[in-house]
Structure formats: structure tokens, C-alpha cells
Amino acid sequence: MSEQIAVRLPDALATSLAELVAPRGPFMTKADAVRSAIEDLVDREERRRIGEAIVNGYRRAPQTDQEVAGAWADGIQSIEEEPWDRWW
Numbered sequence: 001m002s003e004q005i006a007v008r009l010p011d012a013l014a015t016s017l018a019e020l021v022a023p024r025g026p027f028m029t030k031a032d033a034v035r036s037a038i039e040d041l042v043d044r045e046e047r048r049r050i051g052e053a054i055v056n057g058y059r060r061a062p063q064t065d066q067e068v069a070g071a072w073a074d075g076i077q078s079i080e081e082e083p084w085d086r087w088w
Contacts, residue, residue, distance in 0.1 A: 007034070 009017065019025055020033045027033040063071075 017030055017033055020027050021030055022028050025033070027036065
């Protein structure tokens with residue numbers, strides 16, 4: 001199922017949208033471009049909410065110095081164990 005919506009755009013924005021449509025642009029239709037923009041907006045907002053929840057979690061239960069030191073030690077050990085010679 002889908003929902004059709006009507007949107008009024010200022011002339012400059014409508015012109016910019018038209019430039020995103022093929023053959024010059026990456027989208028086949030204006031609807032495709034608008035749909036992609038809305039998907040990006042929804043994704044960005046969801047990531048912002050998740051980030052905010054993580055921050056709030058750390059504010060409620062901050063890491064201890066011991067936990068931070070352990071994380072650093074584990075990170076350093078992980079880097080030291082990496083077979084870097086395979087990447088060159």
C-alpha cells in the first residue's frame with residue numbers, strides 16, 4: 001500500500017529537484033528523488049534517536065575508570081594482534 005501526498009515547493013527548490021532527474025541526474029523521476037530524500041531523513045532521525053538513547057544510557061550509568069582502562073587495553077591488544085603485514 002502507498003500514500004500519495006501533494007507538496008508545494010518554492011521555485012528554486014523545484015528547479016533543483018528537476019536537475020536531479022534523468023538524464024542529467026541520478027533519479028528516474030521526481031517522485032524517486034523525493035522518496036529517497038524522505039528515506040534519508042527518516043534514517044537520519046532514527047540514528048539521532050539511537051545516539052540520544054546511547055548518550056542517555058551512559059549518563060544514567062557512566063563507565064567506570066576501570067571499564068575505560070579495560071577497553072583501551074583490549075583495543076591496543078587487538079591492534080597488536082592484527083596481522084598488518086597481510087595488508088601491505
